[in-house]
Amino acid sequence: MVCFCFLVDQTRKVKRSKPAAGTCSRCGGGASVADMMTQTRFCFVPFYWKNWKAIICTFCGAMLKSYR
Template identity: 35%
Template structure:
């Protein structure tokens, strides 16, 4: 007996726009991207989520935003 799970994650960029600030590594411009990810099981969509990711346009590093309270 063989049991196979066919799962797939599809990501696509929905919106791209410039973000305020500069890259702490190279000083380049930061770009905000809204990325929609969708998990599928046997071609049936199970879960969909939209995330905002930040990238530098010069060095192409993914930047992480840290919020401070107080």
């Protein structure tokens, strides 16, 4: 009997960000508009990535809104 085990993970990275008007509804910190990149890896080899924008809190890091 042969058993295969594969590792799949997904990472999100902030490529760049700039300040935005408004505050976080959770902690009251400032908000910023960020260009995000999601990368999915299969056995440590990236096979899918996507770029998108999101509004994130600068203090707690919560994602307030995403634009995919």
